[in-house]
Amino acid sequence: MTITGRLLGSGRSADVYEIDGAWVLRRDREGWGDAAAEGAVMEHVRRHGYPVPRIRPSGSRTDLVMQRLEGPTMLGALAEGRIGAAEAGTLLAGLLRQLHAVPGRDAAAPGARVLHLDLHPDNDGGPPGSNEVESWGSSPPTGPGSSTGPTPRTGNRASTGACPR
Numbered sequence: 001m002t003i004t005g006r007l008l009g010s011g012r013s014a015d016v017y018e019i020d021g022a023w024v025l026r027r028d029r030e031g032w033g034d035a036a037a038e039g040a041v042m043e044h045v046r047r048h049g050y051p052v053p054r055i056r057p058s059g060s061r062t063d064l065v066m067q068r069l070e071g072p073t074m075l076g077a078l079a080e081g082r083i084g085a086a087e088a089g090t091l092l093a094g095l096l097r098q099l100h101a102v103p104g105r106d107a108a109a110p111g112a113r114v115l116h117l118d119l120h121p122d123n124d125g126g127p128p129g130s131n132e133v134e135s136w137g138s139s140p141p142t143g144p145g146s147s148t149g150p151t152p153r154t155g156n157r158a159s160t161g162a163c164p165r
Contacts, residue, residue: 005018008024013028013029013032014026019068022068023056023065023068024065024068025064025065025066026064026065026066028062028063031062034137036061038064038139039057040105041105041114041136042136043055044105045099045102045114048103049102051131052133052136053132054067055067069125071125072125073124073125074091074092074124074125075122076122076125078121088121091131092121092124095124095131099113099114099116100113116133116135116136116138117138117139118135118137123135
């Protein structure tokens with residue numbers, strides 16, 4: 001995919017480029033990501049009502065085209081004093097509960113669930129009043145109760161920010 005816009009940001013292993021006012025391209029610099037698999041997880045949880053940015057096919061293993069989100073992440077909102085730690089914790093706990101209600105992608109394993117494995121305040125954002133969860137690259141299907149809190153690893157930002165509170 002040709003880069004059509006300016007570099008908006010860089011994360012641990014990916015860069016985010018502007019496509020237009022509605023879309024961004026997250027490109028994995030290291031070549032280990034699987035954008036198609038990550039997009040499939042995102043589409044699955046979205047179909048079940050879980051808040052994730054919209055995606056479009058890119059035709060590339062390392063490029064993920066995502067809905068552009070404006071504003072700070074939850075971490076940014078915390079740092080700016082827009083929300084407090086208790087509210088952030090309540091929001092993250094709610095997102096975890098909501099995620100554990102999403103059925104797994106394998107119909108043959110009805111008890112399986114989709115896990116994020118990297119849910120923390122810098123991977124949550126969205127327009128006012130929403131929580132869009134990003135960075136699904138480490139998300140295997142597994143049993144409920146395994147993902148009960150944020151992991152210490154930080155993921156890639158797949159947008160320009162989010163979650164103004």
